[in-house]
Amino acid sequence: MKKFAFMLLLLLFVVVLPGHGQAAAGQNKIFLDGQELNAGQDVPVENVNNSIMVPLRMIAENLGYKVDWNQTSKTIKIEQQGKAIQLIVDQTAASVDGKTVIMSTAPLLRNGTTLVPIRFIGEQFGLTVKWDNTKKVVDLITPPVSEPNIDPEQSNGDGGTVVVPPGEPSSSLSMINGISFNENRFTIAIDGNAEPKVSKISGPDRIIVDLPNATFSDIFGTGQILDPDLNGNLTVTDYPDVSGIRYSLYSTNPYTVRFVIDLNTPKNYSVEVSGDSSKLIVIDLNAQAPGDTSTQPGNSGRKLVVLDAGHGAKDSGAVGVTGKYEKNFNLAVILKAAALLRQENKIDVVLTRSDDTFLELKERAAIANNLGADLFISVHANSSGSAAASGTETYYQRDASKALANVMHKYLVQATGLSNRGVRYGNFHVIRETKMPAVLLEVGYLSNKKDEALLFTEALQNNVAASMVSGIKEYLGIQ
Numbered sequence: 519m520k521k522f523a524f525m526l527l528l529l530l531f532v533v534v535l536p537g538h539g540q541a542a543a544g545q546n547k548i549f550l551d552g553q554e555l556n557a558g559q560d561v562p563v564e565n566v567n568n569s570i571m572v573p574l575r576m577i578a579e580n581l582g583y584k585v586d587w588n589q590t591s592k593t594i595k596i597e598q599q600g601k602a603i604q605l606i607v608d609q610t611a612a613s614v615d616g617k618t619v620i621m622s623t624a625p626l627l628r629n630g631t632t633l634v635p636i637r638f639i640g641e642q643f644g645l646t647v648k649w650d651n652t653k654k655v656v657d658l659i660t661p662p663v664s665e666p667n668i669d670p671e672q673s674n675g676d677g678g679t680v681v682v683p684p685g686e687p688s689s690s691l692s693m694i695n696g697i698s699f700n701e702n703r704f705t706i707a708i709d710g711n712a713e714p715k716v717s718k719i720s721g722p723d724r725i726i727v728d729l730p731n732a733t734f735s736d737i738f739g740t741g742q743i744l745d746p747d748l749n750g751n752l753t754v755t756d757y758p759d760v761s762g763i764r765y766s767l768y769s770t771n772p773y774t775v776r777f778v779i780d781l782n783t784p785k786n787y788s789v790e791v792s793g794d795s796s797k798l799i800v801i802d803l804n805a806q807a808p809g810d811t812s813t814q815p816g817n818s819g820r821k822l823v824v825l826d827a828g829h830g831a832k833d834s835g836a837v838g839v840t841g842k843y844e845k846n847f848n849l850a851v852i853l854k855a856a857a858l859l860r861q862e863n864k865i866d867v868v869l870t871r872s873d874d875t876f877l878e879l880k881e882r883a884a885i886a887n888n889l890g891a892d893l894f895i896s897v898h899a900n901s902s903g904s905a906a907a908s909g910t911e912t913y914y915q916r917d918a919s920k921a922l923a924n925v926m927h928k929y930l931v932q933a934t935g936l937s938n939r940g941v942r943y944g945n946f947h948v949i950r951e952t953k954m955p956a957v958l959l960e961v962g963y964l965s966n967k968k969d970e971a972l973l974f975t976e977a978l979q980n981n982v983a984a985s986m987v988s989g990i991k992e993y994l995g996i997q
């Protein structure tokens with residue numbers, strides 16, 4: 519089965535649970551041009567409100583800057599060759615060469631170390647920054663000596679530094695968290711109210727998507743390349759109509775992020791916007807009819823369903839009596855259900871994982887919460903110390919999920935034909951921490967020989983997937 523590019527979105531959202539981002543001590547590493555800083559020692563890196571916070575002094579000094587700390591005023595001064603940066607702990611406004619620059623998150627003190635957003639480091643020191651959430655590794659790359667080739671269409675006049683006039687609230691800016699291109703659909707995940715302005719240009723053919731009052735969030739750079747001038751490219755393969763997608767912070771006055779979809783052939787498109795404060799903007803190039811079928815952006819009424827295949831990679835989940843892994847069953851069902859849901863024109867579907875990948879539970883919930891999903895459905899298989907235990911259960915944790923659980927269970931029990939063990943309360947993380955109706959399906963018992971054999975049949979998996987679609991559609995009132 520084709521690997522769907524929503525893994526890309528996934529990668530973008532795995533780091534975004536505010537307040538839970540502090541990784542275990544000793545896990546984080548920072549590399550500057552491939553050299554590990556403070557190798558072997560604990561390096562403080564935190565995720566605070568989607569900002570990856572990194573130690574300022576360690577990085578600045580390794581770049582040859584002079585760093586001064588004033589304990590009384592909690593002020594840090596950084597200087598090198600006429601460049602002067604001054605920032606104060608707990609204040610988002612910093613001074614860079616006399617101009618005010620607003621950071622997405624205020625510097626904070628951790629055990630005597632000041633942490634600042636990685637984006638601030640990248641922009642002010644001219645570095646390419648990357649954060650690998652899985653490996654907990656920050657990569658800082660200094661620019662090559664020769665000037666990078668900047669497409670004039672993408673270059674913003676002031677070299678890309680995010681400079682905000684003093685007093686302008688940075689919170690009014692929409693934050694672009696990630697992008698993906700999948701099945702001829704270009705998807706932008708964004709927090710905020712920015713309305714896309716989409717236009718078509720020929721010679722060469724391209725589609726321009728401008729997002730006023732928007733910029734890239736820190737986590738954008740964890741999934742996509744973002745160079746110090748806030749330009750980048752999304753490589754698109756396997757889609758003959760599209761040669762690539764470029765993006766940049768096109769203007770800082772007013773703030774505008776521009777995406778350019780480069781086409782090999784003229785294409786029509788439609789624009790869909792779904793979600794609430796966290797939105798998905800979809801530029802769909804699958805429009806059929808010739809002529810201009812572009813539509814005005816607006817809430818499309820489409821529903822976003824997040825499907826979660828339990829466990830993955832090093833976490834096998836339950837192991838069946840003949841050694842089959844729960845994680846593989848869960849993924850097989852989810853992929854089948856996703857394929858069916860993608861045929862529904864009123865439903866968008868996002869997977870927490872679409873291959874054998876490990877994800878923390880909080881990351882799964884964060885994906886759904888950050889996308890403002892309408893439903894969250896997690897698929898699992900059960901295990902019991904009693905080999906006789908057999909049957910199908912559906913779990914909810916919050917009252918708001920009860921109705922969904924009842925509908926899903928009705929169809930699921932029909933699909934498995936196993937004994938009906940009922941709709942149950944279960945205090946599971948993914949259905950507790952999600953903010954939309956959320957259920958966890960325990961399709962059968964892998965500790966039971968008969969259940970295990972059945973669960974790994976194509977027919978059962980197809981039936982379960984179809985039952986999920988039936989339940990989702992009935993619950994959402996979609997015909």
Ligand SMILES: [Zn+2]
Nearest residue numbers: 828835898899
């Ligand atoms: Zn499980």
